Amino acid sequence: MDGNQSQLKNLVQTRKAFDNFFKSAFTVDNVIFGFDEGDLKVLLIRRGEEPYDGMWALPGYFVYPNEDLDSAANRVLEELTGMRNVFLEQVRTFGKVDRHPFGRVITVAYFSLVKIDAYQLQPASIALQARWHSISAIDELAFDHNKILDACFNRLKWSVKTRPIGFELLPRKFTLTELQHLYEAILETDLDKRNFRKKILSMDLLIDLDETQEGVAHRPAKLYKFDKERYKELEASGFSFELKDGKRKPTRNDKGLLVNSN
């Protein structure tokens, strides 16, 4: 028996001592965000099997034995929406002992940003229905999915302030007002129009397309697109994207109580 063989035998025996740990499973769950009609939305499915049959849930599935976590998350997303190469990022893992009735199943949560207008519902065996829900009107979900949703929404709020990812939620061409409304929906606050525009334009990340909206019953807005190349350059040279919440200074209303003026 040469050295390699004895090392291998050793490894196999050691592995056996850990057999009891190899009885669990993991899944991925995606919080897929979209933006439509000035409202932040999440794509939910109505479950078509036990457990939680019939309840609304985050799209997710077991990770196959030979599948990376990111691949699994992408697969779930693609099966449901048909989309590839979409913004998708791990948030964190939820692993309470009793979170799944099948046994020990931990789930790795991802959040995804999609252009809702490009979305085409795919037939998916697990989903009786898939539907966009306004983030403000979601009630009880299957498993611990409300907690996962909260964590992902918080991550989104955070991310959108420090990286230019909001654009992933808008059509390729958008107006500054659409962009502002997007930020307002995500950050759950109001922003000052002039200050917002000044700030965004000063970053030099938008390309003015010299086009305007058509068929709107008001002065048509200019269209812009996000300049990804430019962002990469700026990032490489130390620039960091930063937007603040629109925290207006608290002022006093006529009852003397602190409020946020508007």
Added chain:
Amino acid sequence: MDGNQSQLKNLVQTRKAFDNFFKSAFTVDNVIFGFDEGDLKVLLIRRGEEPYDGMWALPGYFVYPNEDLDSAANRVLEELTGMRNVFLEQVRTFGKVDRHPFGRVITVAYFSLVKIDAYQLQPASIALQARWHSISAIDELAFDHNKILDACFNRLKWSVKTRPIGFELLPRKFTLTELQHLYEAILETDLDKRNFRKKILSMDLLIDLDETQEGVAHRPAKLYKFDKERYKELEASGFSFELKDGKRKPTRNDKGLLVNSN
């Protein structure tokens, strides 16, 4: 057969269809940070068994079937250091298919901040040795632990700028210079002494203990402690902790090259 029973039977049968997914395991791995001699350190163990026998690695272990993820991370930390109620937070999960020779094992990474002076090495069966390593002098680790370390160090850099957690790494009583050196070690930058002090003191988060260092061969510095209660109050009323990198403006040296002045 009543409704509940039929539902249960249904559940059990459904479960069987997923048997193949229940053959994997998960571990937790901790990046335990400490600060000593002006240097940011990480606690590593030298592995005492296969795989990667003899290599330096992050402390970690399998998660027991009836154990929450956070509990497992805390257990690993306590077995190694004897410490409880220490700062510990999940970062993210690493799950490449081939990352572990035993089979499919994903690992949930945590980072922890400890007061290194309070640390007492515990005997731990898995560890031949445990030792603090300067973060700048760590080379090849077992598994994918270098990647995990990077991710956790990045998370630390980020966290330390947005939440007052640096104090977890210092003794209860500390000087402003110690605090500054801590930030400099984490952010890998230099900070301006006067600006740093002005900023930190203006946050009103430190209690001046009216004590000074003793036995130092120079003017003794005042001692402060972190006011956790005060931070909770301020946080609740909308305050947000924020420190910037010490990005000095680039200036030109006499060769005309861009440098950071100091």
Added chain:
DNA sequence: TCAAAAGTGTTCTTATTACACCCATGG
């Protein structure tokens, strides 16, 4: 008396905030 680190203010520049009116279009 020397070495070593502590401590301290001001000026300049940049970023953030608050705020109100005219413009272009479709109906």
Added chain:
DNA sequence: CCATGGGTGTAATAAGAACACTTTTGA
């Protein structure tokens, strides 16, 4: 001609960055 949202600038304030000398102690 009206309703709707688009588009614009300035002044006041706050925050950040640059910068150098005196103080206190132990050896």
